[in-house]
Amino acid sequence: MSELSQKELEVFTSKARADKAINSLKGILLGINLDKQINEKEINELKKWVENHYSLIDRNPFKEFMTIISETVSNNISATETIEDLFWLCQKYENDNYYYNAVTTDLQTLQGICHGILADGIINEKEVRDLEKWLEQNTHLSTYYPYDEIRSLMLSIISDGIIEEEEILILKAYLNQFVNIESKEIAKQIDKETANINISGHCTSDPNIEFDGKTFCVTGILKSGNRSELESLISDLGGIPTKTVSKKTDYLIVGDNGNPAWAFACYGRKVEKALEMRKSGHQICLVHEFDFMDVVEDFK
Structure with missing residues (x-):
């Protein structure tokens, strides 16, 4: 593809790429904030994520994102305040017309949530239970990948009311399939911890089945x-x-x-x-x- 046509393609797809990025970022913010404890590793993961989307800097609200995250790191602004400001920007951006339909938007948000949960390389019990709540509130995503796989695994984890360390590792390995952790150090840590975890598929939970002509x-x-x-x-x-x-x-x-x-x-x-x-x-x-x-x- 010529340089000119590549530039034309980037202009043509910039709205779609921006919307996908915002949906993912919204999910990351939700995932990071699930346990109400935001640490330096999670903020650094946010910073790396935005830096890797620098090509969208001319599209609002990416300039604001970059400014907010940079000021947080350099001026020791409260991480909680940063998350709240960024999430507010995401919601403000949602008032515009979206390129993607509602299902695709929510699936992109789900992937972002998985990213946010893994941002510091640690999954705790509150994050597990809050992820299950989000999945329960978004059953319209049933039959779509990876919603079915994640929800079925979550149901198997919480079915006995006890969340064990081995189950946390399985969940970590499973979510890692859908996430590209920007921090090489944390990505390597997760890969090492889950190296011996055997991941297999899961069936749709509470399936909605139609028979006529299917x-x-x-x-x-x-x-x-x-x-x-x-x-x-x-x-x-x-x-x-x-x-x-x-x-x-x-x-x-x-x-x-x-x-x-x-x-x-x-x-x-x-x-x-x-x-x-x-x-x-x-x-x-x-x-x-x-x-x-x-x-x-x-x-x-």
């Missing part, structure tokens, strides 16, 4: 019957059963494997393919067998 595929060993019976049930309800996962697949039903967290590392190519499709933006919904049967009962 395509279903089944994988894994079922406990509620055999595949033929399940496929016949899908057909009776107006769905279309298939043997393979493709871009036309709306739902992949994952057979129960006895794991309450619904992890499916033991399953093969269908789940792996579905996960890769979700990461690339396809809205295939992974549904646990028992959740699917609950929905079927409701239909009956």
